Amino acid sequence: MRILLIGAAGKLGAHVHATLADRGHDVVTVGRTSGDIRLDITDPVQATELYDRAGHIDAVASAAGDVPYNTLTKLTADDYLSAFRGKALSQIELVRQGTKRIAERGSFTLITGALARDPIVSGSAAAMANGAVEAFVRSAAIEIAPQRVNAISPTVFTESLADYGDFFPGIPPVDLTQVAQAYVRSIEGAQTGQIYELD
Template sequence: MKILIVGAFGTIGSAVHNDLASRHEIITAGRNGADLTVDIRSPESISAMYQRAGKVDAVINTAGDAHFGSLLELTPELNEIAILSKLKGQINLVLLGMHHVNDHGSFTLTSGIVMDDPIKGGASAAMAGGAVRAFVQSAAIEMPRGIRINHVSPTLLEESISTYGPYFPGFEPVPARRVVQAYRKSVEGSQTGQTYTVY
């Protein structure tokens, strides 16, 4: 398969890339250093990326920013980070990409555990993740040409403890290699409308 991975050099994206590259043709996309440059906050940037990529069999997105911080300090501007990136950015990858994905291809988006298991400072990220889940479940029944859509909801990764560990007291982290299997299931399997939790 020809697979476009957006966010291919982040912690999850690089692990997914390393696993799938042995079996598939991979095109990487991201803000820096990838085959294709894209800013998922910009519909114009997304459209340009798809034009350069050509037809693909699968799109995986592991990119998406969100503000982490106290609800009392969460402003509309800070909340907009998750809305523009983790929420609208991912949905626009689907809306603008459907005509670039081959018949019976797939989209795999990324949400996160905080939508199911709240943490202090995680309200904005939880909002975006929950909305992505709702979109995937609903969009799955209308996707054209047998195209599938799923999302992966990972917990804290072992590889990210130094960055995000303080936000997740008492959470048991998982290695990236476990999370990778959920993306593989979405891309190489047959299911649609699914939430693949790795908690």
């Protein structure tokens, strides 16, 4: 399959890229500052350009989404808007625009996170964005068939515990290898409307 991978340079994206390439897929990498195509998908105009430049695509996988972290009283209205644009709306646009651009039986795999169901202090903006993505996936799945859409929803990565472990006290981490396998399941499998929870 020819797969468009957004956020391929990040910790998760690099692992997903290697996993998909090892399975024989042709992976087209996308990022703001690196990759085969360099664009900012938080801009709907650039999302259109992404599909124009990508050509034939069988599947789209997203491993990108920026959200601010801070306590509720310190987050501003702009912070919440930034979280929605950075993680939810950007991925919604990938699907909205992509349904007419990818293979007839192609798929979309989006990234969300455990905060949609397991909140932490300073994570309300991320929880809001994750919840929006998950609700969208369930709704979009019943409209875009035979194309498919799923979301990967991991907790903190084992490989990121040194940086973020203190924010997730007592919450079991998940290895990037396991998260990448969930992408494989979504892309190569047949399910749709699924939230693959990894914790």
